Amino acid sequence: MDALVPREVAGVPKNPTRRVASLLPGVIKHWRWTAAFLASVALIRASSAPAAEPVTVYTMSPTLLEQRASFERVLSEYPQYQRKWESQQGVTLTYIVSQRTVGLVSPEACEGLPIRVRVIAGRLARATYAASGGRCQAGQTVGRARARADHLYLTPAEFFGRIAEARKQLKCYSIDHQPGCLPTALRVTYDERFGFPIKMEDYSAGVADYYWSLEVSEIRVVP
Numbered sequence: 290m291d292a293l294v295p296r297e298v299a300g301v302p303k304n305p306t307r308r309v310a311s312l313l314p315g316v317i318k319h320w321r322w323t324a325a326f327l328a329s330v331a332l333i334r335a336s337s338a339p340a341a342e343p344v345t346v347y348t349m350s351p352t353l354l355e356q357r358a359s360f361e362r363v364l365s366e367y368p369q370y371q372r373k374w375e376s377q378q379g380v381t382l383t384y385i386v387s388q389r390t391v392g393l394v395s396p397e398a399c400e401g402l403p404i405r406v407r408v409i410a411g412r413l414a415r416a417t418y419a420a421s422g423g424r425c426q427a428g429q430t431v432g433r434a435r436a437r438a439d440h441l442y443l444t445p446a447e448f449f450g451r452i453a454e455a456r457k458q459l460k461c462y463s464i465d466h467q468p469g470c471l472p473t474a475l476r477v478t479y480d481e482r483f484g485f486p487i488k489m490e491d492y493s494a495g496v497a498d499y500y501w502s503l504e505v506s507e508i509r510v511v512p
Contacts, residue, residue, distance in 0.1 A: 374484040383407045385406070401422075402419070402421075413443055416436070418431060475491050477490075
């Protein structure tokens with residue numbers, strides 16, 4: 290029997306591993322050239338692309354953020370207090386309500402005077418000035434027409450209406466608010482027994498000459 294002698298098969302080298310190793314430098318060179326070409330194409334495309342439009346970033350100061358958060362809390366809480374007041378409107382109350390406004394226009398002497406109010410079953414029964422000032426005298430009746438003209442809030446229902454009306458001020462905190470829209474805040478303190486507001490403050494951290502307040506005192510239940 291003939292001895293087993295390694296023979297070459299047509300097309301297959303004696304040492305395939307050595308053949309592959311001899312080809313690696315060329316493959317690596319080709320890969321580097323391809324990568325460089327693709328990088329240059331990407332660079333050309335990037336340089337020829339139109340520049341992005343500048344983006345305007347709107348920021349809000351920490352003071353305004355806190356002011357808006359406080360305002361939103363007031364708007365979310367007042368309905369529960371309103372229901373508490375409405376559940377006991379059969380009561381007759383007397384109290385003194387005082388309002389104060391600070392603005393560009395000097396107030397009249399009557400503005401800010403305390404007003405003694407009598408409410409029966411939630412409705413205004415009587416309102417009289419509790420002090421004198423200018424053309425207004427203590428004991429003088431404050432009629433509905435004058436109350437509307439001077440933006441006076443006399444009854445608990447009107448106090449709650451003032452809070453609901455302030456909801457419109459929230460839009461002044463948005464980016465696209467109308468020019469001249471003043472972002473204000475509203476602070477409210479409620480009477481724990483009856484549920485209606487006894488202290489309200491409307492102000493703006495960004496405007497020093499704007500302030501409005503209302504305070505209720507000497508609350509008494511009339512038998």
